[in-house]
Amino acid sequence: MSASVLHTEVGVSDEKQAVAKSAGRRFGALVVRLGAIAAFAAIMAYFVIFAPGFTSTFNLINVVEQSAILGVLAYGMTAVIIGGGSDVTEGGIDLSIAANMGLCAAVYATLLSMGYGDFLSVLAAIAVGMAVGALNALAVVGFGILPLLATLAVLNVAAGMELTLTQNTVVGASSPLLGVLVSGSFLGISALAWALIVFSAIMIVVVHGTSFGLRLYAVGGHPEAARAAGISVPFYVSFTYVLSGFCAAVASILTVSRLSASTPGSGELLLSVLAAALLGTVFSRRFVPTMGGTLLSVLFIGLLANGFQLLNVSSYWVNGVQGALILLVVAITSFARGSEGSR
Amino acid sequence: MSVSANDNTAKVSLRGFLAKYSVLIAFAAIVIFFSVASPTFLTPANLFNVLVNNVVMLAIVALGLTIVISSGGIDLSVGVSVDMASMVVVMLLAAGYSGVVGVAGGLGAALIVGILNAILITRLNISPFLATLGVLFIGQSTQQLATSGGQPIYLTSGYAADQFNAIARTALFGIPTPVIVLIVLVVAVHVLLHRSVFGRYVQAMGAQPGVAWYSGIRVQRELSMVHVLCALLAGVTGILLSATVKSYVPLSGNAFLLDAIGATFIGTTLSRERKPSVIGTLLGVLLLAIVKNGLLLVGWNFYWQQVGIGVLVFLVLAASFGLRRAAH
Incomplete structure (x- = not known):
């Protein structure tokens, strides 16, 4: 009896320590996350004050x-x-x-x-993209x-096939759909911007609002556990690659509409x-990739390039920054992460 | 009963054999195919041309990546090391310095890239993939800024330039200097990676980083060494490249990255544990080079070559990984 009490007490004190530790951990992670976001915000504030026309509606829609x-x-x-899991050498990645x-x-x-x-x-185009996926x-x-x-x-197969198809030249294109994408607008927001908004909404809802998305995270985070829980790991992993191919096809239509042509060098x-x-992970509480985080980092990269342009800084700096x-x-x-003592 | 069991083991071991040697088998099949398909393929002149033009530079970059991948990391910035060495050596020569100073400066530039990678990875605990990706971006910007957006720098003929160009043109005992450089580096990296204490530490870190740390290996120091060596080897390629083309073309080093990664990983199919090895990497480089050359001789244009290489690498990997999975 006493042994069991002792045992419980030890358990409790362990638990307390664990709670204290995880609270500290959470606090540290919060500081870092806010710090990174504050850095982003500081750069944006700089642009707002010093870059002429940065905050104009026209410019923001352009971004x-x-x-x-x-x-x-x-x-x-x-x-x-x-x-696929975020381990960069063994985990999921789509270089193609x-x-x-x-x-x-x-x-x-x-x-x-x-x-x-x-x-x-x-x-x-969509069939080809999904076939590659x-x-x-x-x-x-x-x-x-x-x-x-x-x-x-x-990647090599796809890039080579593009070259064979176009002979490394610019293929001009025009069509009603492209016309709508270039000049169409709804509620004062252009079609391309709508495309991003709608696509973002779908992705965020599917990945973060459905049980499908939850299972997807389970598959990437701990495939063994996901398998034990009865999730078909191969199906989910395959799905992500086909989805990635679908995204490539959608992006291809957007890029043809922006340039009125298909051009070499998209690689x-x-x-x-x-x-x-990868930058998007910093916007998540547990430093995992999220759709919302990706959206924020995409906009951030766009605003960065745009701000540099408005400040007349050479575009050669953008990559480096x-x-x-x-x-x-x-x-x-x-x-x-290191200061959490996990290492 | 016992016969069928024997039969089974025989089948399994045959599959294991095929899985293990799939790259070698593919290699042999490809050589035979091109020998039959093109009369010029198997001539000494052509093979020599493949060796000097397609193998040497890629192989040296791939040697560096072999060390890094053995340690469990990756280096996406090898192209930057190539470019930086090429840029500094050409700039120094164009400014009138001697070839020796130029080469030393070029290697120094690559060394700086390596040290930067090492600091980011070991001091700031950034994963090698992200650290070297960041360095790749910064390296590209640096080159664009230094060359006003990517203008090539050409070496006009002069004493130092000719002396430097001689690196690519002279031969010793009938063997071109770049090939001699490659042979020396292959032997050195083989000994370093497979026969030395350092190599054993590197392999241990790649297999079990935690265990390596607990066994008292100074992981940080060895990892720094790994990345510095990789950058230096890429720097050698940069110098050979600018010696050959007598110029520096910005952002040209990146072309090596994907081929070198591919070659190294093709090489890993030789070992049961999928460990990179110098021999395997060389085989991977030879495979890629021979396919490129062979497709050219058979009359495929440059664009189809890329498709061909992609398909081939895909098939080799599928055979190797797929058969191994079936054998398990």
């Missing part, structure tokens, strides 16, 4: 439009990272997403220029290839997509 393509791609990447967008854009623009209608061309899924889930490696091989977007998806910010944010994050 949202420019961010639409990056945003849609970053959602695909975020979904893959959520479902930007090249896939290039391929879809080439398919879409080529079909349009050959005289096929919008319906068929859009359908084909399915190829990734087959490699990762079917053959068990490391995602980093599998999507690297698929360069990959690094920005990765940066957006983006890189420095990633390092700053991640260093602070890992510092907070």
Whole structure:
């Protein structure tokens, strides 16, 4: 009896310590998160005060439009990272997403220029994007290839096919749908901006508001536990890669509408997509990738480039500042994690 | 009963054998295919050309990545190390310094990239993927700012430039200097990674970082070393690159990144534990180089080559990973 009391007491004091510790941990994490967000806010405040026209409605809508393509791609990447786990060498990652967008854009623009209608061309672009995603899924889930490696091989296939299709040239395109996307507007907000808003809303609701999204996090966070709970891990992981391919196809239509053409070199977007998806983790309470966090970091990257432009700072600085910010944010994050005593 | 059991083990071991040697088998099949398909493929002149133009520079970058990947990390900034070395050496030579100073400066620039990576990873506890991604962004900006947006710098003929260009043109005992550099580096990295205490520490960190730390390995120091070595090796490639083309073209180093990662991971299929090895990496580099060259000889254009390589790497990986999974 006394032994059991003692045992309980020990248990209680352990629990108390654990509670105190986790409270401290939560406080530390909160400080870091607020610190990072404050840094973002400080940069924005600087732009508001010193960059002429930064806060004008026209400019802000322009930023949202420019961010639409990056945003849609970053959602695909975020979904893959959520479902595959955030370990960067073994976890989920889709290096082929930007090249896939290039391929879809080439398919879409080529079909349009050959005289096929919008319906068929859009359908084909989406089919191609999802097929590339399915190829990734087959490699990762079917053959068990490391995602980093599998999507690297698929990147080469997609980029090569884009080049063969377009012969490395600009393929001009125009269609009713593109016309609507370029000049259409509703409630004073342009079609491209609407595309980002609607897509964001869908992604946030699906991933953060449904049991489907919850299971997706379970699969990425602890696949063994998810399997034991009866979740089909292969299905969810495959789904994220196909979704990522779908996002690439949607982004391809947006990029063709912005440029009125499909242009080579879309692969360069990959690094920005990765940066957006990874930077987004700082906006979440547990430093996990979230759709909302990705949206905020996409807008932040867009505002950064825009602010530099308005301040007449050379655009060559944008990459470097983006890189420095990633390092700053991640260093602070890992510092907070380290001080929790988890290492 | 016992016969069927034997049969089963035979089947399993055959699968294991196929899984283990799938890269070698694919390699042999590809060599045979191109030998039949193109009369020029198996000529000494062509193989020599592949070695000098396609293998050497990629292999040196891949050696560095092999060390990093062995330690359980990754280095996305190898392209920056290549570019920085290339940029500094060409700038120094263009300013009239001698080849020796230029090469030393180039390696110094790569060293700085490596030290930056090491500080970010070991002091600030940033994961290698993110740390080197950040350095990659910063490196790209630096180059754009230094070259007003990416203008190439060409070396005009002069004593120092010719002396420097000689690195790529001269030969020793009939072997071109870049190939000799590669051989020396392959032997050095092989010994370092597979025959030295440092190598064992690196492998231990890659396999079990926690255990490595508890066994008293100074993980931070060894990791710093790993990233500095990788950057230096990439720097050597940068110098060979600018010696060959007698110029510095901004942001050209990134082309090595994906191929080098691919080659290293193709090499990991040779070992049961999927550990990178110098031999495996070399095999991966040779495979990529031979496929590129072979497709060119068969008459595929540059664009189809990329598709071909992607498909091939995909198939090799699928065979290796898939068969191994089936064998388990």
